[in-house]
Amino acid sequence: MAGYAGNKDQVLNRLRRIEGQVRGLQRMVEEDTYCIDVLTQVSAVTKALQAVALGLLDDHLGHCVRDAVTSGGAEADEKVAEASAAIARLVRS
Amino acid sequence: MAGYAGNKDQVLNRLRRIEGQVRGLQRMVEEDTYCIDVLTQVSAVTKALQAVALGLLDDHLGHCVRDAVTSGGAEADEKVAEASAAIARLVRS
Amino acid sequence: MAGYAGNKDQVLNRLRRIEGQVRGLQRMVEEDTYCIDVLTQVSAVTKALQAVALGLLDDHLGHCVRDAVTSGGAEADEKVAEASAAIARLVRS
Amino acid sequence: MAGYAGNKDQVLNRLRRIEGQVRGLQRMVEEDTYCIDVLTQVSAVTKALQAVALGLLDDHLGHCVRDAVTSGGAEADEKVAEASAAIARLVRS
Numbered sequence: 001m002a003g004y005a006g007n008k009d010q011v012l013n014r015l016r017r018i019e020g021q022v023r024g025l026q027r028m029v030e031e032d033t034y035c036i037d038v039l040t041q042v043s044a045v046t047k048a049l050q051a052v053a054l055g056l057l058d059d060h061l062g063h064c065v066r067d068a069v070t071s072g073g074a075e076a077d078e079k080v081a082e083a084s085a086a087i088a089r090l091v092r093s
Numbered sequence: 094m095a096g097y098a099g100n101k102d103q104v105l106n107r108l109r110r111i112e113g114q115v116r117g118l119q120r121m122v123e124e125d126t127y128c129i130d131v132l133t134q135v136s137a138v139t140k141a142l143q144a145v146a147l148g149l150l151d152d153h154l155g156h157c158v159r160d161a162v163t164s165g166g167a168e169a170d171e172k173v174a175e176a177s178a179a180i181a182r183l184v185r186s
Numbered sequence: 187m188a189g190y191a192g193n194k195d196q197v198l199n200r201l202r203r204i205e206g207q208v209r210g211l212q213r214m215v216e217e218d219t220y221c222i223d224v225l226t227q228v229s230a231v232t233k234a235l236q237a238v239a240l241g242l243l244d245d246h247l248g249h250c251v252r253d254a255v256t257s258g259g260a261e262a263d264e265k266v267a268e269a270s271a272a273i274a275r276l277v278r279s
Numbered sequence: 280m281a282g283y284a285g286n287k288d289q290v291l292n293r294l295r296r297i298e299g300q301v302r303g304l305q306r307m308v309e310e311d312t313y314c315i316d317v318l319t320q321v322s323a324v325t326k327a328l329q330a331v332a333l334g335l336l337d338d339h340l341g342h343c344v345r346d347a348v349t350s351g352g353a354e355a356d357e358k359v360a361e362a363s364a365a366i367a368r369l370v371r372s
Contacts, residue, residue, distance in 0.1 A: 002125045011122050019115045026108045032095045035153040039179045042146045043186040046139060050186070050277055053135045058270040060128040061251070066262065069255040076252065084244040086132045090277055091236055092371070093136040093143070143370055151363040158340070159355065162348040169345065177337040184329055184369055185278070188311045201305045208298045215290050218281045221339040225365045228332045229372040232325060236372070239321045246314040272318045279322040279329070 003063035004056055014052050021045045053090050057083070096156035097149055107145050114138045146183050150176070189249035190242055200238050207231045239276050243269070282342035283335055293331050300324045332369050336362070 004011050022045060028038050060083060068079040097104050115138060121131050153176060161172040190197050208231060214224050246269060254265040283290050301324060307317050339362060347358040 002122075002131075003128045004122070004131075005125065008122060008125075012119055015115060015119045015122065019112060019119070022108060022112045022115055026105055026112070029095075029097070029101060029104050029108065032098065032101075035096045035149050035157060036175050036179050038095075038097075039146055039149055039153070040182065042142055042149070043179075043182040046142050046146070046183075046186040049135055049139050049142065053132055053139070054270065054274050054277060056128050056132055056135070057273060058266070060132070061247070061269060062263075062266045064128060065247070065251075066255050066266065069252050070258075072256075077248075080244070080248045080252065082129050083247060084240065086129050086136075087243060087273055087276075088240050089133065089136040090139075090273075091240060093139040147363065147367050147370060150366060151359070154340070154344070154362060155356075155359045158344075159348050159359065162345050163351075165349075170341075173337070173341045173345065176340060177333065180336060180366055180369075181333050183366075184333060188308075188317075189314045190308070190317075191311065194308060194311075197308050198305060201301060201308065205298060205301045205305070208294060208301055212291055212294045212298070215281075215283070215287060215294065218284065218287075221282045221335050221343060222361050222365050224281075224283075225332055225335055225339070226368065228328055228335070229365075229368040232328050232332070232369075232372040235321055235325050235328065239318055239325070242314050242318055242321070246318070250314060268315050272315050272322075275319065275322040276325075279325040 003059040003061075005063075007055065007059060011052065011055065014048065014055075018045060018048050018052070021048065050090075057086065057090070060086075096152040096154075098156075100148065100152060104145065104148065107141065107148075111138060111141050111145070114141065143183075150179065150183070153179075189245040189247075191249075193241065193245060197238065197241065200234065200241075204231060204234050204238070207234065236276075243272065243276070246272075282338040282340075284342075286334065286338060290331065290334065293327065293334075297324060297327050297331070300327065329369075336365065336369070339365075 025038065025041055025045065028041060065079045065083055069076045118131065118134055118138065121134060158172045158176055162169045211224065211227055211231065214227060251265045251269055255262045304317065304320055304324065307320060344358045344362055348355045
């Protein structure tokens with residue numbers, strides 16, 4: 001089961017809103033909206049995506065990583081390494 | 094005229110691909126895809142959005158800011174300040 | 187005990203190297219080095235600091251958070267929430 | 280002349296403060312300060328470095344790029360391309 005199972009509707013709602021924002025960006029470009037206004041909106045969408053990522057990561061630590069640690073064994077090491085790699089990708093993106 | 098006028102189709106194509114990626118994220122969540130795989134894809138979409146932003150900014154500097162400087166006058170100051178503010182929002186998002 | 191206890195020397199070495207890089211930046215500015223070259227070096231120092239942060243976070247998850255989960259109880263919730271908040275600060279900085 | 284010539288003292292003061300913060304980080308690690316507190320301070324230093332970068336970039340656009348555009352010719356293209364590349368490094372760091 002995914003770590004975000006308990007928040008699935010919330011995650012989906014956020015992603016649908018982001019999809020709408022990306023379509024809004026397309027309209028802005030089609031209508032030749034001033035560059036700076038398009039850029040402001042791109043920054044807003046980027047922040048919304050990061051909020052989704054931070055939520056997923058929080059769920060992942062609180063469920064998947066936690067469960068692996070509770071179960072013990074080598075899987076816990078693997079989960080921590082995997083979470084760290086995901087955090088690094090996020091920080092560098 | 095927007096600074097990205099000469100690249101409008103390219104910008105729109107990128108935004109449509111990003112829209113498709115965001116819909117792909119929704120499918121991943123609906124199908125309970127493992128958190129880390131969803132996170133990897135969120136990082137990819139974030140990078141794609143940043144590439145759009147960097148392209149728009151390059152066009153803006155090379156057209157809007159440049160034209161304002163060539164025309165001279167107070168508008169040039171304003172355009173530089175505006176571009177710097179947009180860069181700051183981008184770096185902090 | 188801090189989660190980075192086993193890597194303390196490595197963390198200190200990285201921070202000393204970063205201190206040297208920041209002093210190098212001061213010299214560059216004192217000698218009126220071209221802006222773009224200073225900026226390239228600022229980006230390098232920022233990346234070095236992020237690498238320190240990612241290392242600390244990995245140690246924190248693998249030791250502090252993990253130990254709290256193994257011990258069980260409310261402390262585990264607290265540690266996960268605290269780690270998520272630290273990740274959010276890192277992603278947004 | 281560097282674009283930040285008029286702000287040189289301010290840039291140097293900021294960099295000296297950042298050097299002090301990095302030394303503070305070393306003390307924190309030597310004294311086994313709790314990971315999350317070290318991480319919070321690393322985020323603060325990263326933000327201070329980004330503020331230096333954004334200031335340098337603003338000076339660069341307002342002086343070096345602007346002067347190149349006013350002078351006209353191929354140098355203007357080069358300066359814009361160079362600034363865009365520096366912004367990209369900053370966004371991705």
